[in-house]
Amino acid sequence: MARPRTPILSRAGVTRAALAIIDADGIDGLSTRRLAEELGVRAPSLYNHFTGKDDILDAVADLVIEDVDIAVFAARPWDEALRVWARSYRAALVAHPNIVPFMARGPGLRPSGLRLADAVYGALTEAGWPRSQATRIGAMMRYLVTGSALGSFARGFTEDAAVYARDYPHLDQAHLLAGHSSAVDDGAFELGLESMLDSLVRLYPRVRLTGR
């Protein structure tokens, strides 16, 4: 087959198919050949639409981030908006957990990531936060969101509980139930989120417009 009358591939279609594979089989399940096959095409054809695999993964990351609610910054006070935004950010990542390690690794210059940073920073400075603090706050919340989306704490405790109990006396059944892992991540995220917001609200009057 040479060039078809109507194109088989498109960036959007390839990106959606890649996300579906990643959701189903993890990031290692995505190979260019597998992706191409799913799309009824041979692997090198992908290079007519993407510069390489990283380009595809960047597009997938952007697709996931598009679901984050940044409009809330225009509609609510800064603290309330931060809460809504952080929860929506986390929800978008948790919906596609297998892509998170890639997003955590190569952060840089994806358009939707920059849109996120710009929205948070703009809203905070507009509310009167000093610029340096606004940067820190955005970064701090990002750490919590990505950290909890990686879901790193409780996962892995799935095996036989007795194995651990012998060597690590304080870790008991509560930790070891695989079913509890997402509840732990949820609770830890909410605890962190409210702790941060609490401190920020308390800090706000002292810092507003004073340039720190």
Next chain:
Amino acid sequence: MARPRTPILSRAGVTRAALAIIDADGIDGLSTRRLAEELGVRAPSLYNHFTGKDDILDAVADLVIEDVDIAVFAARPWDEALRVWARSYRAALVAHPNIVPFMARGPGLRPSGLRLADAVYGALTEAGWPRSQATRIGAMMRYLVTGSALGSFARGFTEDAAVYARDYPHLDQAHLLAGHSSAVDDGAFELGLESMLDSLVRLYPRVRLTGR
């Protein structure tokens, strides 16, 4: 060469060499052949000491985590110990940033990771925190530490500032200087750490021994 009179490889030696490669060239720079060459050996010999590449990476992760100070939990009050531990945890990761994405990805059952979890959980419950809260607190702090160690926020803004300025009006020079990135990460981490500790100290009297 068949079996040598004195073994060339050891788990510790391979692990150290692997960490050195990762520190120098990132996680993608580590291949079994490259690692073997560095050790004066052929790649398959590694499989006499490790079950596979993941086994090597697990060992590297353990090696890095060994530097985290968990003894402090026996010597200081819980809140002060948490602060020291979190900073030491972060410092250990920041010293080897290239391994962090791997550690964030596969968290599970590495011995030193479990030792960490056990120490935090034990110290907090001993101080009177309810078990469920102790779990959440440990996870929450882990999110902050790993998130900030990924250093994901400011990195990537290294290119020409003008490119961004056009599309993202709120992101200005302050963000774009590559040299500022680690300062941002430091500041955001400290802000998050103190926010969390502040809230926990405030929560403590209400929650102690009451079972939440």
Next chain:
DNA sequence: CCAAAAAACTATCGCTGTTAGTTTTCTCGC
């Protein structure tokens, strides 16, 4: 209408992690 770009292809490259099977050396039980 023709040249150039676009979008598919085949063939292939070098690299990866890993396995199989071989050889030699060390270690341990009798």
Next chain:
DNA sequence: GCGAGAAAACTAACAGCGATAGTTTTTTGG
């Protein structure tokens, strides 16, 4: 002290990976 078996290196090889070069056909634009 010796024989069996484990241990630790090796060579050879496999399948799969991302990516490139070059080909063919179709669409598009001046």
